Amino acid sequence: MANKITTRDTDYSKWYNEIVVKADLAENSAVRGCMIIKPYGYAIWEKMQAELDRMFKETGHENAYFPLFVPKSLFEAEEKNAKGFAKECAVVTHYRLKNDENAPGKLMVDPDAKLEEELVVRPTSEAVIWNAYKNWIQSYRDLPILINQWANVVRWEMRTRLFLRTAEFLWQEGHTAHATKTEAIEETKLMNQVYTDFVQNHMAIPVIQGIKTESERFAGAEETYCIEALMQDGKALQAGTSHFLGQNFAKAFDVKYATAEGDLEYVWATSWGVSTRLIGALIMTHSDDNGLVLPPKLAPNQVVIVPIYKGEDQQKKVVEVAEQIKLELSNRNIRVKFDNRDNFKPGYKFNEHELKGVPLRIAIGPKDIESGTLEVARRDTLSKSTILREEVVDYVLDKLDQIQKNLYEKAKDFRDSHTTEVNDFESFKKIIEVKGGFISAHWDGTIETEDAIKKSTKATIRCIPLKGIKENGKCVYTGKPSTQRVLFAKAY
Amino acid sequence: MANKITTRDTDYSKWYNEIVVKADLAENSAVRGCMIIKPYGYAIWEKMQAELDRMFKETGHENAYFPLFVPKSLFEAEEKNAKGFAKECAVVTHYRLKNDENAPGKLMVDPDAKLEEELVVRPTSEAVIWNAYKNWIQSYRDLPILINQWANVVRWEMRTRLFLRTAEFLWQEGHTAHATKTEAIEETKLMNQVYTDFVQNHMAIPVIQGIKTESERFAGAEETYCIEALMQDGKALQAGTSHFLGQNFAKAFDVKYATAEGDLEYVWATSWGVSTRLIGALIMTHSDDNGLVLPPKLAPNQVVIVPIYKGEDQQKKVVEVAEQIKLELSNRNIRVKFDNRDNFKPGYKFNEHELKGVPLRIAIGPKDIESGTLEVARRDTLSKSTILREEVVDYVLDKLDQIQKNLYEKAKDFRDSHTTEVNDFESFKKIIEVKGGFISAHWDGTIETEDAIKKSTKATIRCIPLKGIKENGKCVYTGKPSTQRVLFAKAY
Numbered sequence: 001m002a003n004k005i006t007t008r009d010t011d012y013s014k015w016y017n018e019i020v021v022k023a024d025l026a027e028n029s030a031v032r033g034c035m036i037i038k039p040y041g042y043a044i045w046e047k048m049q050a051e052l053d054r055m056f057k058e059t060g061h062e063n064a065y066f067p068l069f070v071p072k073s074l075f076e077a078e079e080k081n082a083k084g085f086a087k088e089c090a091v092v093t094h095y096r097l098k099n100d101e102n103a104p105g106k107l108m109v110d111p112d113a114k115l116e117e118e119l120v121v122r123p124t125s126e127a128v129i130w131n132a133y134k135n136w137i138q139s140y141r142d143l144p145i146l147i148n149q150w151a152n153v154v155r156w157e158m159r160t161r162l163f164l165r166t167a168e169f170l171w172q173e174g175h176t177a178h179a180t181k182t183e184a185i186e187e188t189k190l191m192n193q194v195y196t197d198f199v200q201n202h203m204a205i206p207v208i209q210g211i212k213t214e215s216e217r218f219a220g221a222e223e224t225y226c227i228e229a230l231m232q233d234g235k236a237l238q239a240g241t242s243h244f245l246g247q248n249f250a251k252a253f254d255v256k257y258a259t260a261e262g263d264l265e266y267v268w269a270t271s272w273g274v275s276t277r278l279i280g281a282l283i284m285t286h287s288d289d290n291g292l293v294l295p296p297k298l299a300p301n302q303v304v305i306v307p308i309y310k311g312e313d314q315q316k317k318v319v320e321v322a323e324q325i326k327l328e329l330s331n332r333n334i335r336v337k338f339d340n341r342d343n344f345k346p347g348y349k350f351n352e353h354e355l356k357g358v359p360l361r362i363a364i365g366p367k368d369i370e371s372g373t374l375e376v377a378r379r380d381t382l383s384k385s386t387i388l389r390e391e392v393v394d395y396v397l398d399k400l401d402q403i404q405k406n407l408y409e410k411a412k413d414f415r416d417s418h419t420t421e422v423n424d425f426e427s428f429k430k431i432i433e434v435k436g437g438f439i440s441a442h443w444d445g446t447i448e449t450e451d452a453i454k455k456s457t458k459a460t461i462r463c464i465p466l467k468g469i470k471e472n473g474k475c476v477y478t479g480k481p482s483t484q485r486v487l488f489a490k491a492y
Numbered sequence: 493m494a495n496k497i498t499t500r501d502t503d504y505s506k507w508y509n510e511i512v513v514k515a516d517l518a519e520n521s522a523v524r525g526c527m528i529i530k531p532y533g534y535a536i537w538e539k540m541q542a543e544l545d546r547m548f549k550e551t552g553h554e555n556a557y558f559p560l561f562v563p564k565s566l567f568e569a570e571e572k573n574a575k576g577f578a579k580e581c582a583v584v585t586h587y588r589l590k591n592d593e594n595a596p597g598k599l600m601v602d603p604d605a606k607l608e609e610e611l612v613v614r615p616t617s618e619a620v621i622w623n624a625y626k627n628w629i630q631s632y633r634d635l636p637i638l639i640n641q642w643a644n645v646v647r648w649e650m651r652t653r654l655f656l657r658t659a660e661f662l663w664q665e666g667h668t669a670h671a672t673k674t675e676a677i678e679e680t681k682l683m684n685q686v687y688t689d690f691v692q693n694h695m696a697i698p699v700i701q702g703i704k705t706e707s708e709r710f711a712g713a714e715e716t717y718c719i720e721a722l723m724q725d726g727k728a729l730q731a732g733t734s735h736f737l738g739q740n741f742a743k744a745f746d747v748k749y750a751t752a753e754g755d756l757e758y759v760w761a762t763s764w765g766v767s768t769r770l771i772g773a774l775i776m777t778h779s780d781d782n783g784l785v786l787p788p789k790l791a792p793n794q795v796v797i798v799p800i801y802k803g804e805d806q807q808k809k810v811v812e813v814a815e816q817i818k819l820e821l822s823n824r825n826i827r828v829k830f831d832n833r834d835n836f837k838p839g840y841k842f843n844e845h846e847l848k849g850v851p852l853r854i855a856i857g858p859k860d861i862e863s864g865t866l867e868v869a870r871r872d873t874l875s876k877s878t879i880l881r882e883e884v885v886d887y888v889l890d891k892l893d894q895i896q897k898n899l900y901e902k903a904k905d906f907r908d909s910h911t912t913e914v915n916d917f918e919s920f921k922k923i924i925e926v927k928g929g930f931i932s933a934h935w936d937g938t939i940e941t942e943d944a945i946k947k948s949t950k951a952t953i954r955c956i957p958l959k960g961i962k963e964n965g966k967c968v969y970t971g972k973p974s975t976q977r978v979l980f981a982k983a984y
């Protein structure tokens with residue numbers, strides 16, 4: 001394994017791709033724009049799923065599963081939603097292949113097996129789900145419905161990048177139905193908070209909570225709540241969205257409920273999702289020029305033990321101690337791997353585990369056996385310490401905790417130092433170009449201004465921060481009055 | 493809720509469908525042949541997934557994720573496999589919809605967005621996975637590869653039934669690569685054993701382990717190991733298969749490895765899977781004319797507590813005790829639900845939980861509070877007992893264990909009493925027609941005989957049992973010599 005990867009300064013985009021591939025997280029497949037998530041990458045996704053699933057259930061949600069296909073007539077029912085996704089749909093038109101008579105051993109689409117109605121491979125499931133909710137909801141007693149789905153979705157993107165933008169991706173999508181507008185908005189905010197807690201506490205990625213402007217809103221939503229993170233190249237990444245859908249889908253699918261008083265009212269809706277894209281955010285937030293850096297809470301292996309020896313005598317002693325330490329750590333629910341492969345040298349293993357982002361590496365050699373010590377290396381700081389063997393469990397537990405916190409703090413420092421208050425458009429252009437990051441600036445609230453700034457700088461409004469300070473100011477582009485700063489950035 | 497469902501004797505097929513729908517497990521969707529798995533049904537699938545996933549990992553497998561789509565050229569690479577699935581493929585031909593100019597608000601497939609190569613929605617993933625393995629495998633050091641995938645697959649079945657046969661279903665598919673034939677066969681057998689343990693110990697369904705005849709084998713396999721269960725209507729259901737694929741896929745995708753001696757050899761393959769179809773087997777094995785019956789290990793709620801009271805005074809006392817019992821049971825990791833809805837009467841709740849198959853029901857009324865007792869009803873036997881309140885935890889733990897065992901024993905008794913040794917074809921026809929179940933009979937080993945029996949009786953060879961006794965006999969149809977009885981049945 002050639003450990004050297006392209007540095008961030010040399011080519012950030014190449015650096016990212018090399019980490020994904022060399023750390024064995026994912027690779028491109030034979031299918032245009034679709035990736036293969038390899039076992040090491042999938043193990044991270046499983047850890048993310050487990051925690052998110054726990055948080056969803058704790059907040060009263062249940063899982064269910066809805067069809068992969070959306071009949072075209074359902075897909076087009078909610079016009080804005082359909083319009084937003086129509087341009088990137090995979091469409092099933094036939095249900096059979098047959099032998100190609102002109103090419104022995106080859107198959108061709110059977111023209112006799114054309115579907116009466118085309119099926120769209122779901123880019124999102126509001127349509128198919130609200131068509132079902134119509135039959136599930138009669139009275140206020142049937143509400144709320146709080147359902148989540150873990151699924152694959154397909155959006156036929158033209159430019160794809162592993163994890164960040166792929167034609168097929170894995171995600172969860174929550175779809176809830178409520179009797180009142182207030183309750184639906186509360187749900188939207190609740191899930192925005194759940195995502196915030198997960199991304200900050202588990203992924204160690206600081207985020208800004210906010211709402212989207214009209215032009216960045218989910219197609220079919222009345223309001224989109226989001227969390228925005230900042231990557232090391234100064235570009236923003238949307239890390240999770242929850243949408244207040246108003247009564248748009250209820251009206252499109254005629255979903256009404258009888259109130260306690262017997263009146264018929266349209267149902268209120270939300271939807272919310274995060275995807276494997278988050279793994280892209282994880283990589284770009286923490287990793288360095290030596291490879292992947294993983295926060296302990298999501299690392300498939302939190303600790304790796306590498307034995308160092310020459311000859312069978314040393315090997316036997318070292319392996320015995322290593323096995324013992326592995327057991328002690330496992331017993332405390334620390335995920336530990338003993339890298340006992342005998343066809344690779346310790347130096348090679350060090351490089352590999354560094355590249356793969358294992359938070360802590362323990363090396364044990366004959367001298368350590370004599371002195372009752374161990375060498376422990378931190379992936380985040382690349383620092384090494386010699387510790388007493390009997391202290392290993394407490395030391396590891398403590399350090400894993402420190403690494404988790406340190407990664408968050410480091411990312412937060414970067415984010416804060418790359419968030420700039422700007423009051424004139426010349427500075428805006430210069431900062432976006434030279435420094436990057438978030439620009440906090442006043443905006444007059446119009447789509448026209450947003451578009452003009454985007455055309456001029458490629459920066460978009462990432463969000464109107466929820467915790468923004470109300471202050472009177474002048475739009476950075478038009479000079480018109482504004483009451484709150486918004487966050488601009490170039491974005492993934 | 494009308495609790496009365498069609499009885500098995502009246503209409504077995506209708507009975508099955510009513511249980512699926514009325515117990516809120518699944519329903520048909522707007523998409524032909526695709527089902528919606530509702531939260532209660534999905535909760536059972538989650539329990540199955542968790543245990544299977546644990547067993548897969550314990551036997552050294554890792555999860556990964558491969559693309560939903562298979563380009564037609566990859567799909568057709570392994571000819572037998574392609575031939576086996578070509579007739580039931582959903583095919584993506586276009587990647588965009590556009591506004592239909594002749595119908596305002598409607599969308600149509602954009603003829604300019606035709607794919608150069610059609611994509612098959614995976615009916616199974618051997619092709620797309622072996623195309624990837626080609627790049628993963630160079631030397632014997634890269635082997636074995638032991639990967640599993642949790643995914644949705646699509647097979648365009650003409651006649652569909654909830655869980656048993658749906659166009660889209662959820663499953664897991666293991667795909668392993670090995671250096672030797674022996675190792676691949678061992679893996680195939682190992683997974684056959686894992687499935688057996690899971691289905692018998694967790695689902696309480698007794699199975700026969702066996703191998704398939706050539707005509708029932710997976711398309712592309714050299715040998716298919718299976719487990720076969722018997723449903724209450726006397727029809728068999730294939731509950732899980734593991735395939736020894738030989739070098740078929742390695743040859744189709746040119747996957748070779750360098751041996752320790754430096755020679756190049758084709759890689760050996762296996763694949764194995766179980767699907768949401770198992771939920772159909774679960775329902776049909778244990779349920780009765782009152783509704784669903786669930787084995788405790790897979791029941792989303794193992795115990796339900798129903799309070800009985802008149803007036804607020806009684807309510808307060810009863811609820812207090814119920815909450816206390818819920819806590820005591822939860823603390824012992826028993827999944828318990830306190831059904832405290834105040835808009836339904838106890839009788840209605842009893843019926844509902846019976847219909848939904850909750851293994852144990854605890855009723856608490858004012859008299860129980862006075863006497864320090866509780867009434868506990870078992871779903872499997874429909875028997876009731878009055879127990880002392882302080883014994884509730886031990887009693888429940890013991891009874892859940894008994895119910896799990898009783899369901900297995902009951903199903904095994906049914907299976908055994910519906911397995912008939914038959915030595916002449918007249919008896920064969922009569923028993924298949926009148927009694928149903930498995931017929932154990934000698935067979936001459938030819939496809940012709942198998943076909944003739946199928947044509948005459950609709951019974952197929954479910955498997956050649958692994959634990960069958962070697963004995964000389966005469967084929968039940970041709971009278972030709974045979975060395976082992978095989979199992980015939982009509983099948984799902």
